[in-house]
Amino acid sequence: MPHSFRLPPLPDLPIVAALPALREALATHPRVVLEAPPGAGKTTVVPLELLAAAWRAPEQKILVLEPRQLAARAAAARLAQLLGEPVGRTVGYRVRLDSQVSAATRIEVITEGILTRMLQDDPALEDVACVVFDEFHERSLNADLGLALALDAQAVLRPELRILLMSATLEAQRLGQWLPAPVVSSAGFLFPIDTHYLDPRRAGALPTKPSERLAELVPAQVRAALAAHPGDVLVFLPGVADLQRIDRKLGDSLPPATDLHLLHGELPLEAQQAALRPAAAGRRKVILATSIAETSLTIEGVRVVIDGGFARVPRFVARTGFTTLETVPVAQAAADQRRGRAGRLAPGTCYRLWTEAEHYQLPAHRPPEIHTADLSGLVLELALWGTHDPSSLRWLDAPPAAAVAQARELLLRLGALEIKNDKLKVKNELLDSTTTDNQLIFNSEFLIFNSTAHGRQLAKLGLPPRLGHLVVRGTALGHGAAATALAALLAERDLLRWATPHDPRPLPPDLRLRLEALASGRPPLAGLALHHATLQRVRDVARHLHGRLGQARTTTADAAVLTQAPVGLLAALAYPDRLAQREAPDRLRLVTGQRVSLRTEDVDPQARFFAVAYLAGTAAAPRATLAAPIDLEELEAGFAEQISTTEEVRYDATAQRVVGRRVRRLGALLLAESVIGQPDAALVAQALTSYLQESGLGKLNWTAGARQLQQRLAFLHQLQSDAQWPAFDDEALLADLPAWLGPHLAGLKSLDQVQRLDLTEPLLARLPGGWAQRQELDRLAPAALEVPSGSHITLDYSDPAAPVLAVKLQELFGLTETPAVAAGRVPLLLHLLSPGGRPAQVTRDLRSFWEKGYFEVRKDLKGKYPRHPWPDKPMEHIPTRLTKRRLGTS
Known part of the structure; x- marks a missing residue:
């Protein structure tokens, strides 16, 4: 062994039996998967085992990644305890805003996002021997990103770097095949757990809304569990509001000597540690916890778990760009994790507040966060890593293309990314055999998205890109203290609440109230109260950000600095896609065109424009929950480039004429407008065309000649549908209206003028063949046909499959062949009319009519029209449109 570290006596945990196989796997493979169910002790034992490995140089560290700060601190404390040392010597931790490490530290327990920063600063991780991804089954976005970057670093720079994935419930074989890596398995729980499900009859009578269901079930179940079982009780609830609701309902109804604790990530460290510490002698604990207590934590004394069956998860909607929190049923894997909390130290009991039948309908695993999250931070980190195409890295689940595209769009808008090459330029570089630039990495679209200096600055702040942009740009505008304070407010939970716990009203949406509360430390309005722990957290984050920027210390309690800052402008820096304009007292229109609800009188009843920071509700009916007014002058100055x-110019149906205006817009927001006296003629024609396309061709002057011309052209298109004879039906004409009618609208301003326009020439001008094709039209589809009597009869092309010649039968005497069009290819459908103009016969075979049908018609009509000729031999008679007297016959 190249160093003197010796393992301390290890606790008697199931994982110990798997250590020889784990040692062998890591000695011969750079990647290993360790499958260890809840209670096996992997977090407690494995890092110490790795510290003693022969492949670790004495100066090298073991990095242990935990999904949450609470778990990181607790794991570090437990490991240091086993070594008999304080935290910060051999074992330390590093989380956001807090760390305990020293030069002697060799095991660093860190939260997952910190690994990304370490890799960006030192891609080779030269002083690291092994990276341990604990609780990898949670599939957080940061864990997936960290693993992708670590695998890339291992492949290119550090093949000897070990990567160990530890998971309680993930499909280990799938993970092992994907890496690829050997899979080491450990035994499960130390102690049996008795599991109880909700009675189906009881379940059927419960409310369907999760908060109401839990409020009815949990207090009674807690009291029953305390009466029936020894030990402490751990209750899993979806969110902080649920914890507080159950806390109020339990009130003073718990048995004597029972302490009630809340456990969630927003509590002060002292309150979190109090929930984790064993109960004092002679006392018991009830811990109401969010999913923060699912993994990595052993809460001593817990013998009973009550699982509410729900979790709060973020959902990012790529179509809208909104992220909302949803309460969803827990996955089976997470339920198993929660159940395992009851059997860590002794036999336990788990109460699941859903039926056994419902349990088997739950999803096996929760979806990985990479499928449901805003990917702007991930895409920025990939650009910093030099990866322009996410598919060039290895992902257990690839980032969705739509979310990546939306993230790039946002980062380009923020100035954190830039497009290095256009398609043509890059394609030429690909074809150039002399190109040797290793920095050119091409994606399928031949575009390179490079990080900018601004983007690199954002990433170092450890904030989401939106909030980082707010801090950097706000500081550049001279509002550093307000920008960091606002970013801290938006990064944390709302510090305001109603003073009356059961008040159902939504909190005031005015973002300025939060800065006022932060500055003064007091509620800004009567009836409101402060979350003091959140207030302190926000102040700590703001001070940290101010320090990261290298700014002189400015107290966030300076009311003049914070309350006089342009809050709307600063918020708009973070959310430029959520600038909004008042449309109604309760509705805003976003710069994207989407509408959201907001009672503007709750922010500023006089304001026209707003910056919306937070949105809630659904994608179909979003509502603004945090907003601030922004002046027109601030919009003009801050977003001048956009x-x-x-x-x-548009057609005003009320005035029945075209009207014009000059407008200034920021996206869908109308900033200013003025009337144009003489709009550009081309825009006028375009406005008339647009109106006609909306209203339909019926608004045009369709004379009989124009309509017949359209029908003749439609006939030829059906007969010979090629480019020479394009479609002329109403749908085709409407779609192509600007091309064929637009040039003829020049100088017109009203619909009345348009309706006096003869459509014949515009329709003929649509033919591609010019004058020669017009002559061909008259030859193939003549408007009228001369019949034997000398009359010119207009043809009817309304049915392009059967053009009609409607003519008095006497005018066709002597004609034996049926007239045809299209150069004789299409015989006309003859409507043979009586002398009174009524149809007597319809035929396409004139000769057959004269030979047979004529005599039946003559028998019926001769008595009615005795003055007209009815010869015995119609094929030999003189054709006429006259009576017998006028013909000079009897």
Whole structure:
């Protein structure tokens, strides 16, 4: 062994039996998967085992990743205890805003996001021997990103770097095949756990809303569990509001000598540690916890778990760009994790507040966060890593393309990314055999998205890109203290609440109230109260951010600095896609065009424009929950590059004429407008065309000649549908309206003028063949046909499959062949009319009519029209449109 570290006596945990196999696997493979169910002791034992490994140089560290700060601190404390040392010597931890490490530290327990920062600073991780991904089954976004970067570093820079994935419930064989890596398995629980499900009859009578269901079930179940079982009780609830609701309902109804604790990530460290410490002698504990207590924590004394069956998860909707928290049923794997808390130190009991039948309908695993999260931070980190195409890295589940595209769009808008090459340039570089630039990495679209200096600055702040942009740009504008304070507020939970616990009203949405409360430390309005722990957390984060920027210390309690800052402008820096304009007292229109609800009188009843920070509700009916007014002057100055001035000309149906205005817009927001006296003629024609496309061709002057011309052209298209004879039906004409009618609208301003326009020439001008094709039209589909009597009869092309010649039968005497069009290819459908103009016969075979049908018609009509000729031999008679007297016959 190249160093003197010796393992301390290890606790008697199931994982110990798997250590020889784990040692052998890590000695011969750079990647290993360790499958260890809850209670096996992997977090407690494995890091110490790795510290003694022969492949670790004495100066090298073991990094242990935990999904939450509470778990990281607790794991470090337990490992240091086994070594008999304080935290910060051999074992330390590093979390956001807090660390306990020293030069002697060789095991660093860190939260997952910190690994990304370490890799960006030192891609080779030269002083690290092994990276341990604990609780990898949770599949957080940071864990997936950290693993992708670590695998890339291992493949390119550090093949000897060990990567160990430890998981309680993930499908280990799938993970082992994907890496690839050997899979080492450990035994499960030390102690049996008795599991109880909800009675189906009881379940059927419960409310369906999770908060109401839990409020009815949990207090009674807690009291029953305390009466029936020894030890402490751990209750899993979806969110902080549920913890507080159950806390109020339990109130003073717990048995004597029973302490009630809340456990969630927003509590002060002291309150978290109090929930984790064993109960004092002679006392018991009830811990109401969120999913923070699912993994990595052994809460001594817990013998009973009550699982509410729900979790709060973020959902990012790529279509809208909104992230909301949803309460969803827990996955089976997470339920097993929760159940395992009851059997860590002794036999236990688990009460699941759902039926056994419902349990088997739960999803096996929760979806990985990479499928449901905003990926702007991930895409920025990939750009910093030099990866322009996410598919070039190895992912257990690849980032969704739509979310990646939306993240890039946001980062480009924030100035954190830039497009290095366009498609043509990059394609030429690909074809150039002399290109040797190793920095050119191409994606399928031949675009390179590089991080900018601004993007690199954002990443170092450890904030989501939106909030990092707010801090950096806000500081550059001279509002550093307010920018860091606002970013801290938006990064944490709302510090305001109603003073009356059961008040159902939504909190005031005015973002300025939060800065006022932060500055003064007092509720800004009567009836409101403060979350003091959140207040302190926000102040700590703001001070940390101010320090990271290298700014002189400015107290966030300086009311003049915070309350006089342009809050709307600062919020808009973080959420430029959520700038909004008042449309109604309870509705805003976002710069994207989407509408959201907001009672503007709750923010500023006089304001026209707002910056929306938070949205809740659903994608179909979002509502603004945090917003601030922003002045027009601030919009003009802060977003000048995105503001456009254009002439908008449209047809006003009320005035029945075209009107024009000059408008300034920021996206969908109308900043200013003025009337144009003489709009551009091309825009006028375009406005008339747009109106006609919306209203339909019926608004045009369709004379009989124009309609017949359309029908003749439609006939030829059906006969010979190629480019020479394009479609002329209403749908085709409407779609192509600007091309064929637009040029003829020049100089017109009203619908009345348009309706006096003869459509014949515009329709003919649509033919591609010019004058020659017009002559061909008259030859193939003539408007009228001369019949034997000398009359010119207009043809009816309304049915392009059967053009009609409607003519008095006497005018066709002597004609034996049926007239045809299309150069004789299409015989006309003859409507043979009586002298009174009524149809007497319909035929396509004139000769057959004269030979047979004529005599039946003559028998019926001769008595009615005795003055007209009815010869015995119609094929030999003189064709006429006259009576017998006028013909000079009897």
